[in-house]
Amino acid sequence: MNTKPASARLTGIDAARGVALFGMMSTHVLPLYVPGTSEPTWTALLFSGRASALFAVVAGVGLALLTGGRAPHHSLLLSADRRGITVRALIIAGIGLVLGGLETNIAIILFHYGVLFLVALPFTGLRAGALGAWAAGWLLLSPVAAHLLLPVVSAAVDPPSLGSNPVFEHFLVPLTLVTDIFLTGYYPVLQWLGLVLVGMMIGRLDLGRLGVQAALLGGGALAAVGAKLVSAQLLGPAGGLAALLETSDGSRYPLEDMLDVGLTGVDQSDSWWWLAVSAPHSGTTPDLVHVAGSAAAVIAVCLLLTRTFRLALLPLSAPGAMTLTLYSLHVCVMSWADQLEPLPDPLLLLWLQILVAIVIGILFQRIHSRGPLELLTSGASGAAREGVLERHR
Structure with a gap:
């Protein structure tokens, strides 16, 4: 048979989630520029933008699996699923707000993660084909919408960005909070929904089949490489980079080096050529297609490896099964480490x-338990889901 058991498929997804966790840790701990220069480090070149995007794509895969996998639920089951996902999203967002109160330089993704779950609810009843069409349209058009909306919103909302991680107090400035989460923040939901939709499409496929895994690897790699080539063509021979270097921020920053690391702090609203860049977290179509393709390829590799080397992926899949707990613990550790004098060696x-x-992931797997935050979210969402089903029995 070509189909592996569901447990092997889930091990591969957990391994991909583990890759995302460790990639995000790397970007949080290690420098992204070579000290004293504007040259990107290997950490930036490998993980900047890709790790967090993989986290979002795998979240979409999880949503698809929660709502029926290859055969999406409908009617009562779908309503129950959506109630459970809503509770799950609110808990994750709440954890993000608590972590946002810590002193840290990390752009915490959890509040945005919860919002993405809520925004994705209308798509949870769709099959793979429809999700693929929505994902393609969203990756193509949402950056254009963001480019058009950004100057309008920036003029209407004061301030247009939180300038920090969201916390409970930010609900007192709802317009700024909404603007930051959907448009001006580090993980803009407007564009990042496309990544979740890509993941949901992947989760609707028969992921246990070798042919599907191979096609996912080839398609993901082609999309990732193709997006970079299109961006290079637009910025080089088409004259995009020269035009950007003449903009106010393009002339002030080491733009060519930043294109490999990220454009945080750079005003990208004064030229349509900004939509041609593929820099991490730029939120453009080349960026989104590249990171979505990279994520699909990583998921495919993990699924392929679990066919034969399932135990070898345990260092990834075990912590990948409890990323909410381990990510939160990582944020707490980094908040503590940033206060130390002298600062610890980053690599150590x-x-x-x-x-x-x-070690924690393997220990929890050996005692057949999930992480404490995973138990909280799954227990509460499961209770909400069962509540809907019980009322209709």
């Missing part, structure tokens, strides 16, 4: 956290 700090995450 990273590997210690990775080793601890692997």
Whole structure:
């Protein structure tokens, strides 16, 4: 048979989630620029933008699996699923707000993660084909919509961005909070919904089939490479980079090096050529297609490896099964480490956290338990889901 058991498929998804967790840890701990220069480090070149996008795409896969996998639920079951996902999203967002109160330089993704779950609810009843069409349209058009909306919103909302991680107090400035979460923040939901839709489409496929896994690998790699090539063509021979270097921020920053790391702090509203860049977290179509393709390829590799080397992926899949707990623990550790004098060696700090995450993940797997935050979210969402079903029995 070509189909592997569902447990092997889920192990591959957990392994991909583990890759995302460790990639995000790396970008949080290690420098993204070579000290004293504007040259990107290997950490930036490998993980910047890709790790967090993989986190979002795998979240979409999880949503698809929660709502029926290859055969999406409908009617009562779908209503129950949506109630459970809503509760799950609110808990995750609440954890993000609590972590946002810590002193840290990390752009915490959890509040945005919860909002993405809520925004994705209308799509949870769709099949793979429809989700693929929605995802393609969203990746293509949402950056254009963001480019058009940004100057309008910036003029109408004061301030247009939180300038920090969202916390409970930010609900007192709802317009700024909504603007930051959907448009001006580090993980703009307007564009990032496209990544979740890509993940939901992937989750609707028969992921246990070798042919599907191979096609996912080839298609993801083609999309990732193609997006970079299109961006390079637009910025080079088409003259995009020269035009951007003449903009106010393009002339002030080391733009060519930043294109490999991220454009945080750069005003991207004064030229349509900004939509041609593929820099991490730029939210453009080339960026979104590249990171979505990279995520699909990583998921495919993990699924392929679990066909034969399932135990070898345990250092990834075990912590990947409890990323909410381990990510939250990582944020707390980094908040504490940032207060130390002198600062710990970054490489040592990273590997210690990775080793601890692997040990914790394997220990919880051995006792057949989930992480405490996973138990909280799954228990509460499961109770909400069962409540809907019970009322209709």
